[in-house]
Amino acid sequence: MRRFYTVMTAVALTVATVFSGVSTVQAGGYHEYDVEKYVMNQLSAASVPGVSVSIVSDQKEIYSATFGVDGKTQSDYVLGNLTQSMTALGVLSLAEDGEIKLEDDITTYLPKYSALKGVTIEKLLHQTTGIKKETMLDQVKAEGKEGIYQNAYVNYSILGELIESVSGETYEEYLTENILDACGMTSTYSLRQNPEMQEEMSPAYKNYFGYPVAAKYQYNASDQWATVSSGYMISDVKDMGKYLQMYLKEGGDVVNPEDIAGVLQNTVPVINKSKEDSLYGTEEAYGMGWMATQYKGTDLYYQSGVLENQMTMMALIPDKKIGFVMLFNGGDYLVGKQLMEKICVGVTDILLGEKAANIPSNSYLLQHGLIDLLLLIILVGCSLPIFMTGIWRKRAAAGFHAARLVKDIFIQIVLPTAVLVVVQKEIFPWKLLYRIVPDVVIVAVIAIALLYIGGLLKLLRSVAMVVRYKLDPEGFHASLTVQDGEEVQAGELMELVLDTSDKSEETEAEVEAAVAQTQQEAASQTSEATETPEATETSDVSQTSESEQK
Template sequence: AGLEPTGEDLAARLDAYLSANFPQVGMPGAAVAVVDADGVRYLATLGDCPGADAPFVVGSLSKSFTAVAVMQLVEQGTVDLDAPAARYAQGYDVPDEVTVRSLLNQTSGFGSRDSLSEAADGRLGDTFGSFSYANANYDLLGRVVEGASGDPYARYLDEHVLGPLGMTASTADPVRAETLGMAPGHRDWFGLHLADGFRHAQGDDAWGGPASGYVASSVQDMAGYLRMYLNGGAADGGGRVLSADSVRRMFLDRVPDPEGDTYYGMGWTSFNWDDGELVLSHDGQVENYVASMCLLPERGIGVVVLADANDNAGGNSRFFDLVSGVVTAAVGGVPAPVDAQWTALWRQRTDVLYACAVLVCAAPLLLVRRWPRRLASA
């Protein structure tokens, strides 16, 4: 710590890395920022990104915004972390054992693929008490925020989190997001990234909502958001969004992931590098965007990278490799190049499987057309 490149040195390193490796990711556009407590160390937009103030859907990075909102209500004495979530989210059939804290730390037992309406079935899930990632946890927390504050989730976030942080190009309201000049979201169609106008479904029956995965934010705004954490909950103008103690609790009130060496708590995954340094991060993937953010509290550095496409046939893996390279460069290391070769083979195999599936589905239709001719000639 303390030996990280800054100024022209950092800009030269990252410009060179991104120039060589962003084309290997294969996504249409991206935005990158490296920040410290005092400001922005580096910011760049790539490809078809309209600018630093263009919002992207940030996927599960949204969960930390919801955690901030909950911790504000905890500070006010409006919410008790160890109270049943149903006390605040009335109308949802959730056992009293499911507390606000268990939702924040993803130990409620909700199923990973459950919508909120499916999760709130009155029963404790099999994974209750241990970490099991589920969007429904944070969708219900969005209802907790609404019940405790009396405001719709998007309005609460605007007035108490985004507004105080000066995040004018950010919102949890999908209708308003469209008016802010969004970076165009792309879905993958057989290796082609197409901006097909996809819109995620709304409501409790949808798998994921604004509180768990559909906040929209620009790279410029996300830079300010990460600085808030590095400044112990204070906004750039000096106003306080959270107390320093609440920020510390967001970092360290966590539970282990039984399937790895990481922890999860309050919208952040955390782990330690080999030298013991604490790292906090979160990735996000929705239908037509990917995102990743990282905090290194001991160094006072934050990194965020956003992209305007989703490609589960290898492109997302390349994106996260690029993010790792940006973080490595930001701390003064030598980043590994993005390897596109293995994902190209993955893409070829995926396309062959899709083509086979189409042929299997189409074959009966082709045979149906031949049978009348055979019967007529019999």
């Protein structure tokens, strides 16, 4: 009986391992099962649909598993910024073969980018060209300060074109022949080169107001913001493990050790980002597709990327001859990104023998709930002017003048227009924002539309009031009840409106005083009218006596 239970337990564990997508290789000193337990416990707290993990040493794969929606370690993910180190190795390979020099001006090889005259290949590799992060490839120019690191996809898009121009091959062909095949990376490709591989990709999820919505990546050949060489190579977690092993072997038989050292250690400081904003909370430097830092006394190299519906991260710990990669199939930029980064930091802690911090179970729901509440308040606030137009019309007729209308037009039409323009020109193009935070853009568009509608309604009602009075002063309402309960002729008020609209120098206080005076005159007219019958009666009596005398 004991043997029976032993056999059944073994079978159950085997089945569970198969269906969970877990495959492990024992390696003393590495806490691979601690990693598994930690990641599984954090997924629900971070509301992550799924993640693939691989841990490798310089000699072998230590651990490989997939959790969540996707159950295969062979499922493919878009790599995002992880692509850039591959592009850097391709450029260094050309330099090693004597095809290019890193000190060369990029316009020597790609004259169509004349706006980048003076920008060297090395500056593109270090992303110190002055190109802003929102720059499009067809509008490229160095608007920022050269020598300062700023992540911009365009830098590595241009380097991809450089590889194609110099080698005479496509970017994918050159990378495969010189790096991928030598690493044994048979599942790394692009949809530009292999569109039939669309079905092999992991199910990915965009986030709308805290809810994941399935949205597979579709290659867009006309994309001018990011291209294959800057962020859209595709791979699986096992291939990326092989890629990290090549680094841990200092290039092995694939890449010159000097190139590996150059990619990792030839760095520029990252001075436009505080330590608190970095993934590990440390000071960072940027190499060529890699971030370099010191974490808990250990040299660490990493790179992470966030796309429309995925997040990726890889790291090297050379002192321990270990590296790991995590590929997430969710792309929540507002909340999920920070929580997924915390999971990556937690895995790093475990591999360093430290205790990993847990994500609070209600963290995701609480943060997204607050964001959703704020977005709702914005929508309600922007819709109020539409529902209050009736109240506004009454107040306008009682004390309206041009200055108040100008103020309303400024708040509801001019300011929203300024927001549209400033965000588009100075912060990030709306089209790109929609790719990253679609829910926020949807709310922003609706809110601005509501403000426009409210402002236009006020403007049209004001014009209609003036035109109506001009055409028929006598018929423009008999009277209007004002706040103190007395009645004032609407025609007199409209004359006041038209008069003050032509006198822009009059203040609102003066107009209100004029309205009050008009009300007093109307009141005095009413009191005089009550005295008229007595005067009339006296006049009649005098007329009668005069006639009798005659």
